[in-house]
Amino acid sequence: MAVGTVLVTGGTGYIGSFTALTLLEHGYDVVIVDNLYNSSRVAVDRIELICGKRPLFYEADVTDEAALDAVFAKNPAIDSVIHFAALKAVGESGEIPLEYYRVNVGGSIALLRSMTKHNVTNIVFSSSATVYGDATRFPNMIPIPETCPLGPTNTYGRTKVMIETVITDHIEAQRNNNKKAGQPYEQWNAALLRYFNPCGAHPSGIMGEDPQGVPYNLLPLLGKVATGERDKLLVFGTDYASKDGTAIRDYIHVCDLAAGHLSALSYLRDKKPGVRAWNLGSGRGSTVLEIIQAFSKVVGRDLPYEVAERRQGDVLDLTAHPALANEELGWKTQLTMEDACKDLWRWVENNPKGYRQDPPAELLEALKAKRAE
């Protein structure tokens, strides 16, 4: 008997697929909804290869409320949702803002409406550290605690703040309305998880980030420089007030991040807290040059880079104060940025075509041997 059944939107994407895997490994049943806009259904096969269990998969759009209704109707055991499905390119969000608001905010509203019709009352939401914007505008806000005032500096970040607000208003209204009507209300709960910089891949080397277009995150781009698919990395801004002039981020291994979702979901189910926001980060900041150095070390040679102008909307330092998640959720990062570099390189080196190729036989053999242990 499953611990619970979770609908994972965006579950064939990078973080969603790792979270679906972790849920299955911990006794949950998983139903994925994804429109494959930025992912491949091969992720479902890889999840099964690693853990021996297969999530149910529906190709559907989160903005399509009727399609979501049909998924909930067919799977009445679903009791919680982890909501990843979104557009996430910061630069693009400034070019096509209506599309970002339609998919990210509109999709979240359709999901909440459908959940409510089907009495599904727990939601864990993928928010982002970008909701804080430039935390150096306040004294003593680095590392960033959840109490730091929000102030996103780009459209993508503004969609995340809006969704956090919509979820908060809806969950609070459900609790208040039920309370007034003398009905149980504590079942309505939400976790707003503000991720810092997710990175890395599965240690087996057969599952990792496989975006459909050009990646824009630092480590996947470095991966492409290492395989020769790109000539060099562009470093945006070397005049920040950091030790080497480049921007500081808090890199969190995707396996740790996935585990954080499980901890948050358990907290909602056990403690029924209403709406809570938690930072998911390591608390350790690394500059862009430090990441280039760490990844170059794993690859075994210096990777070329070129300095470019700062990007609009970028901020100096996004490093998490993770104490609240550490204490309340009993969750803490176990892996380092260096571990993430190693795992990423194992994935990229062995699967230069991502999910458009079969994984190397020796990695599959090693996985089989590990599973037989």
Ligand SMILES: NC(=O)c1ccc[n+]([C@@H]2O[C@H](COP(=O)([O-])OP(=O)(O)OC[C@H]3O[C@@H](n4cnc5c(N)ncnc54)[C@H](O)[C@@H]3O)[C@@H](O)[C@H]2O)c1
């Ligand atoms: N990767 C990061 O750096 C990062 C940081 C903070 C927050 N997040 C958030 O985490 C979530 C997952 O990010 P990711 O890095 O795994 O990205 P991703 O693009 O790999 O995953 C998102 C998934 O959502 C799907 N999707 C997009 N639009 C959809 C729609 N209309 N209907 C159904 N599915 C749709 C995509 O196909 C993809 O599989 C996103 O909400 C993102 O904003 C990511």
